[in-house]
Amino acid sequence: xxxxxxxxxxxxxxxxxxxxxxxxxxxxxxxxxxxxxxxxxxxxxxxxxxxxxxxxxxxxxxxxxxxxxxxxxxxxxxxxxxxxxxxxxxxxxxxxxxxxxxxxxxxxxxxxxxxxxxxxxxxxxxxxxxxxxxxxxxxxxxxxxxxxxxxxxxxxxxxxxxxxxxxxxxxxxxxxxxxxxxxxxxxxxxxxxxxxxxxxxxxxxxxxxxxxxxxxxxxxxxxxxxxxxxxxxxxxxxxxxxxxxxxxxxxxxxxxxxxxxxxxxxxxxxxxxxxxxxxxxxxxxxxxxxxxxxxxxxxxxxxxxxxxxxxx
Ligand code: SF4
Ligand code: SF4
Numbered sequence: 001x002x003x004x005x006x007x008x009x010x011x012x013x014x015x016x017x018x019x020x021x022x023x024x025x026x027x028x029x030x031x032x033x034x035x036x037x038x039x040x041x042x043x044x045x046x047x048x049x050x051x052x053x054x055x056x057x058x059x060x061x062x063x064x065x066x067x068x069x070x071x072x073x074x075x076x077x078x079x080x081x082x083x084x085x086x087x088x089x090x091x092x093x094x095x096x097x098x099x100x101x102x103x104x105x106x107x108x109x110x111x112x113x114x115x116x117x118x119x120x121x122x123x124x125x126x127x128x129x130x131x132x133x134x135x136x137x138x139x140x141x142x143x144x145x146x147x148x149x150x151x152x153x154x155x156x157x158x159x160x161x162x163x164x165x166x167x168x169x170x171x172x173x174x175x176x177x178x179x180x181x182x183x184x185x186x187x188x189x190x191x192x193x194x195x196x197x198x199x200x201x202x203x204x205x206x207x208x209x210x211x212x213x214x215x216x217x218x219x220x221x222x223x224x225x226x227x228x229x230x231x232x233x234x235x236x237x238x239x240x241x242x243x244x245x246x247x248x249x250x251x252x253x254x255x256x257x258x259x260x261x262x263x264x265x266x267x268x269x270x271x272x273x274x275x276x277x278x279x280x281x282x283x284x285x286x287x288x289x290x291x292x293x294x295x296x297x298x299x300x301x302x303x304x305x306x307x308x309x310x311x312x
Contacts, residue, residue: 016058023061026053027240029264030099030251033107033161036198037153039219040211045201046225050240051280052233054224066174067130071110074128074170077179078113085126087111098161103251105198109158116168118183124168125158127151136173136180144169144182153194155184160191202247206279232282232298237274239267244275275306 027050035044046052056064071087078085087110089096099106111126129151131139138147145152155167167184201208207229212220215230227233235241244257245267253262257273275293278285283295283303292306 016062019058019061019065020056023056025268026055027238027268028054030107031105031198031202033098033105033154033157034150036105036157036194037150039149040223041197041201041208042210042229043219043223043225045204045207046228048201048240049207049235049277049280050238051228051235052225053236070130070172071128074126074172075111078126078170081117083113083115085111085113096162098158099251100161100195100198102199102202102247103249104202104247105157105195106161107154107158109162112162112164113168116183119166122166123164124166124183125155125162125164127155127158127167127169129169129171130174131171131180133173133175136171136175136178139171139180144184152184153190156187156191157194157198159184159186160188160195205243205246206277228280234276234282235280237276238270239274241276241280242270242274243277244273273306281305 028047031044031048035047038044047054075085075087088094096109096112097106098109109125110128112123113126114121114123116122116124129148135147141147144155151169155169159165159167165186167186169180169182169184171180172178173180210220210229211217214220215226220226220230223229228235239245239253239255239262242255244255245262246254246256248254248261253267254260255262258271273291275291278293278295281295281303283297285293286296286302287294290307292304292308294302294304297303
């Protein structure tokens with residue numbers, strides 16, 4: 001067989017491959033505030049239960065990095081005009097980390113700041129974002145709440161958890177470097193709804209209802225969990241996909257089967273007693289016993305999860 005042709009851009013290919021090699025395992029330990037404003041609760045639950053590994057191309061990972069690198073410049077721009085910006089928590093010397101009372105929901109604020117020309121005496125949660133020209137135009141036309149509801153919900157959650165009543169959203173058009181600013185007021189009612197939604201997702205033992213039963217619905221077409229939700233994909237075996245795992249207080253997890261606390265490493269490994277949460281299997285549960293569950297699958301066949309029957 002003739003050898004495969006070499007890629008025509010080996011250096012770029014190697015750079016992308018290096019990003020891909022460093023992208024982690026694709027599972028997030030906590031329920032992130034950056035996801036909570038999503039329109040489909042089921043999709044957020046799938047992320048929380050590690051139904052699908054987040055996997056991105058090197059090009060996309062580099063794009064995310066562009067957004068991260070821009071944060072230092074936003075901070076420098078604000079400091080240049082006299083705003084006091086704290087981009088790390090002085091108590092820890094690290095990124096600001098916020099969690100709700102369960103310890104499972106939260107995120108990392110970009111910064112907090114005081115001394116903005118419009119409101120010099122008020123502390124603000126700072127959120128920095130870079131946008132494509134199209135996204136920036138929508139932002140400038142409609143504002144954050146309408147054009148970027150995920151960012152708006154993220155800031156409401158941060159304001160609530162940090163006890164700060166204002167947020168400052170500073171965004172940049174990646175094509176032109178034009179800046180957009182918006183001050184966001186804390187909306188207590190909306191924040192409580194967001195916290196309640198997070199609580200509901202964390203406590204739910206099975207996936208919430210679909211936003212649409214039609215896989216061609218536009219949100220489903222772009223959903224990273226579409227194959228697990230509408231298709232035949234089954235999550236990997238780990239504690240988050242196991243019916244024995246339960247979120248506990250202070251961000252911990254416990255296993256009802258093994259009667260033990262589950263550290264983050266153990267959750268990734270799972271164990272031989274793993275049983276899938278039945279709603280993750282694309283079939284109808286027909287029987288169950290100690291350490292096994294059997295299903296009638298869509299193709300009419302039977303499938304048994306867990307300990308197999310002893311052969312005669
Ligand atoms: S595929 Fe559609 S219904 Fe299913 S989780 Fe994603 S957005 Fe929700
Ligand atoms: S039975 Fe095993 S896989 Fe399931 S939650 Fe317990 S330790 Fe994890």
